[in-house]
Each structure stands twice: as C-alpha cells, then as structure tokens.
Amino acid sequence: MTKTGRPPGPANDTVATVLTAALELLLTEGAAALTAQRLHQATGASRSTIYRHWPTSTDVLAALIDVAPSPRCTPTGDVAQDLHAEVDALCNRLQDKPVAAFLQALAATAGPDPAAADLRRRYVEDLLAPFQAVLHDAGMSRTAADDTVAAIVSPLLVDALLLDRPTARARAHRAVDLHLVEIGP
CATH class of the missing domain: 1.10.10 (Arc Repressor Mutant, subunit A)
Incomplete structure (x- = not known):
C-alpha cells in the first residue's frame, strides 16, 4: 500500500x-x-x-x-604535536571563507534570535572539540582543558570574527608551547 x-x-x-x-x-x-x-x-x-x-x-x-565537513587530525599521542596540528587545521579552516562567513553570520544573527545564539555556540563548540579531545586523551581535567583551549583558540577567533584579519598561526603555536609549559607534563 x-x-x-x-x-x-x-x-x-x-x-x-x-x-x-x-x-x-x-x-x-x-x-x-x-x-x-x-x-x-x-x-x-x-x-x-x-x-x-x-x-x-x-x-x-x-x-x-x-552538512559541513568537520576535518579531524590523526592523533599521534604527543600532546604538543597534536595541538599544533589542530592549530594549523583551525587556522586553515578560518582562512577558508565558509568558516569565517559562518562565524560572522552567526554572530550577526545571534543578537535578535536566541536560536541563532544556540547555533553559534554549537558551531564554536564543534571548532573547539578537536582541541578538547587532544587534551582529554592526555588525561587533562575538564577545567584545565577549557583554560588551555581558551588560551589557544580565543585569539584566533577574535582575529577571524572581530578583526577580520588573517589568523596569527605563529602566535597560536606560541600559545600552545607556553600553556603546555605552564601546566607541566
């Protein structure tokens, strides 16, 4: 029937x-x-x-x-190397016009539309997830991982979203190295 x-x-x-x-x-x-x-x-x-x-x-x-692809780097088990790879991947994605355009569109629509604010949060969390996974696999606590990810990724998002300039890849790599030294082995 x-x-x-x-x-x-x-x-x-x-x-x-x-x-x-x-x-x-x-x-x-x-x-x-x-x-x-x-x-x-x-x-x-x-x-x-x-x-x-x-x-x-x-x-x-x-x-x-x-439907957007969510590329993931293959983990090596070396936290610093894996974070550097994720920095490169995120910088490449932020230089790619669709990712930056999505961030700008979500930021623009989030003010008047609470559903867009939730969507923006979801999209940014998806961008942060690979960094969280590396640090989780390394046994880092959730709080320490959140702080580390914020220190590394926030400047990249500010560059792409608010300042409309290329991401400072070298600065992000320095942030990885500095933050990993601060939290120790």
Whole structure:
C-alpha cells in the first residue's frame, strides 16, 4: 500500500540545490540573503518547500552546519604535536571563507534570535572539540582543558570574527608551547 500526501522532507537533490545556493548567498551577500524568497530566486525551488523545511535563516544556517565537513587530525599521542596540528587545521579552516562567513553570520544573527545564539555556540563548540579531545586523551581535567583551549583558540577567533584579519598561526603555536609549559607534563 502506498501512502499519499507530501513526503516528510525535500528530495536529496532539492536539499543539495538549496543548501549550495544558500552557501553561495551567504558568502556573497551575507546572512540577510538567506530568506525563502531569495533562495527561491536562486534555485527555482518552491517557496513553500523552502518555508516548510527551512522557515528561518537560522534554520538554513543550521542545515548548512549539519552538512559541513568537520576535518579531524590523526592523533599521534604527543600532546604538543597534536595541538599544533589542530592549530594549523583551525587556522586553515578560518582562512577558508565558509568558516569565517559562518562565524560572522552567526554572530550577526545571534543578537535578535536566541536560536541563532544556540547555533553559534554549537558551531564554536564543534571548532573547539578537536582541541578538547587532544587534551582529554592526555588525561587533562575538564577545567584545565577549557583554560588551555581558551588560551589557544580565543585569539584566533577574535582575529577571524572581530578583526577580520588573517589568523596569527605563529602566535597560536606560541600559545600552545607556553600553556603546555605552564601546566607541566
């Protein structure tokens, strides 16, 4: 027996088309362009499909984050080496326009939209997770790991998000070395 009516979600090709267009709009026009009308114009997908599955720009950003790749470095067991590798990976991601654009879009939409603030937190926590994993694997307490990650990553996020300048990779590597010396073996 076949069910009639609407399927539970858009077809995979519609999702891919809409999210690809959404990313392009985000990069070229900013988060304000992530409206159903603008996505309809860019893709030809019906406005009702877009409204039904992505009713707000925050929903579009959430869908983009859900499909975004999350590269992880292969751990070596050497805490300093693994943290340096994660610094390089994060710096590369922050230089990549989509990651920086996401951060800026989430920051811009977080003020008036509490759901966007939660989404921003989730996205930043995803960026911090590899650092947390390295320090957890090294047996560091949660508090010490949080402090270490903040000391290493916060300046990188400030560079990318607030100052709109390239991340200071060398400074982040120095922060790894200095912080690891402070906490000892």
